[in-house]
Amino acid sequence: MDQFWREVEGSAERRLLEALGCGLAGLGLVLALVLRCVQLPYGRYSSSYFGPGLPARAAWFVQELPALLVPLVLISGAARLHHSPNRVLLGLFLMHYLHRALIFPFLIRGGKPTPLITFLLAFIFCLCNGYLQGRSLSNYAEYPPDWLQHPCFIAGFAGWLIGMVINIHSDHILRSLRKPGETGYKIPKGGMFEYVTGANFFGEILEWFGFALACCSIESAGFAMCTLFILASRARQHHEWYLEKFEDYPKSRKIVIPFLY
Structure with missing residues (x-):
């Protein structure tokens, strides 16, 4: 495996990574446009x-696990991980x-089936x-x-940390909406839900923009932009x-960016 990565390493792979970073941002934009016409099939919108x-x-x-395992595989023979900034950022x-892969799934209460x-x-x-x-980082x-x-x-680290805390706290609020045995939907209250409908999405967007600022790389910036486009679309949905289901839904709440959108 080490021999394989030594053979592919070089300027060509570097250009590939930068192109993929730009491609992520473009992919996010395309998906955001598509999602204005088609509902993303998950959770309450499953089909x-x-x-x-x-x-x-x-x-x-299973779906989140590759983002954890692939970087760990790439650590073997990594050229830059003896530098502290690279280790911290990858961390x-x-x-x-x-x-997301090893803790969050096991906190899910019930949960509607995920379409294939x-x-x-x-x-x-x-x-x-x-x-x-x-x-990129290794x-x-x-x-x-x-x-x-x-x-x-x-x-960037401050943004990453605050965003992760908001994301985890907002997920906790959503899980706590229903008491054991209850069904149906309720209006989330508390935390960043007082300001936006997609509080958990806002936390993740902030987290990855903080990460992008901390990394200052095309790859991380592309990921942050992709996250923004996709999660903002989901929050709008x-x-x-x-608004359609609850007549008393707070009209002052923004969609995903406090006070702005």
């Missing part, structure tokens, strides 16, 4: 048209997916992004020795659904 349903916990665990990425197509798309995305971020990204004291890293 049999997108394939048979898979158990929610198992689907989430931030892995911490997110450690939670939705699962496959998420799996492929995590596989490709795991390679993109992992390979072999190509270069930082000065004092990068961890640089304002970009400090501000939720917002319209809540």
